[in-house]
Amino acid sequence: MGELRLIGRPASPGVALSRLFVLAEKDGPAAAPPVGDPTSEALRLSAAIARAIGELEAVSQSVGEDAREILEFQIALLGDDALAEPAFASIAVGDSADLAWRAALEAQVADYASAEDEYFRARSADLADLRDRVLRILSGEVQQTVPAGAVLVARDLPPSQFLGIEWRSGAAIALAGGSPTSHVALLARARGVPMVVGLGADVMSIASGQEAMVDGELGTLVIAPDDVTRAAARSRETEIKQRQAIAERYERAPARMPSGEAVAVMINTAGPDELSLLDPAICDGIGLVRSEFLFHGPVLPDEETQYRAYHRILEWAGGRPVTIRTLDAGGDKPVQGLTIDDEGNPFLGTRGIRLSLLKPDVFRVQLRALCRAATHGTLKVMLPMVATPRDLTQGRQHLEAVASDLAARKVPHAVPPLGVMVEVPAAAIAIDRFDADFYSIGSNDLIQYVMAAARDIASLADYADATDPAVLSLIVQTVGHGKRTGREVSLCGDAASDPAIVPHLLRAGLRSLSVSASSVGLVKAAIAGALER
């Protein structure tokens, strides 16, 4: 038999070559257990939930800070009476504890799994984990043991089960379903376990024991790899390990160029959940918080919800500067009930600050939450998609109005510096017209608008070149304006996370970059000139 190559989505980088272990699936209760009276069934369920909490607490004692947060989230869910309420109601009308719990949790898992947003879909795995853990305890079954060093194949993998496995070298995860934004994917990345998701249901019918190769960067699972694939895997493995070793060496130290000149390396984030897995010591602050993470649910977040989230982010940063971008909805980021659905070309449509100015009530809720959070750290606020000085002046008027309203009501607050994203060519070309407190170049959008190549069309990826002279000249011009006026200029688009592009950005004069957290080490190495041959 030749090799079988399955293609999924990359979730955690790295290459592994090992034996497959396919996690057996339960297909419902094996035999319906005899149903006791409602009182004893309710007691059985309460005891199983208490035991599940105990198990999770025990695992959380032996793991690091990052994993503990995830387990504490699950413990809090289990400890919330609202979760089990429907199950106890079914028990009261004669259902068994097992049946009642399964039905109650399945309804909630399905609810999350059908959410439009990937973040919420990913959370359904946490609930499915709790469902299965309590069911296992009710049935008296023992947990399956995964052989150390195996390539684990499963439909999905709950975080608590991930944490119960000893991840030796060679081990990897290949999931039929799952998502790169799930908690387990975050854990796998943090632990360096290669992981591929979305391989499709057929992967579950492959027999355990065969040799397999997982490439977590390409998103592939190869069953029975031939000699050529094995050799390629080994050389990619060596290359990835070398890169990781370099990244680790540089990650925690301040970034310096060979001349000794310092470069600020900050991180981009999509919210506090993601930050909880990171050590703030790796960065000089947060250069971009994409506040869209708050706007994924069916209802718009209120002031209190936003204030709490911004507060958590500032707390994590511990005094380091944090730049939160106001809502950048529209384009490829629709928000139900807020963005305009029928625009022919949404990237050139009512996006970012344009939408905020069109919906001042929504904008002011966010600005109020930001001004209140500003008392808890070094907060800066920036506006996305600014194209004319009017966008900035009107944005500033809203900020000032919100601040004076808070002052009148004696609500503790501060007025953060207000910057603009330089991501529309009009702003970069005439940068001296924009009297902002600071500038952050959004190279992703700047490139797509300069090159007239939509960022979501894969076949146009070659046009998305940050080193194109047209793009670089706009960066040089923006940096020059910052130097002349004494205002900070940084770059927070994906170009800054690419170690091969970093030298070009430094030559353009940038001394502040905001990058994805996973690329901090290699970016600092590139700044130090350690990657040049």
Ligand code: PEP
């Ligand atoms: C950018 O455009 O470079 C940027 C950082 O913003 P986003 O990718 O969120 O549009």
Ligand code: MG
């Ligand atoms: Mg952008």
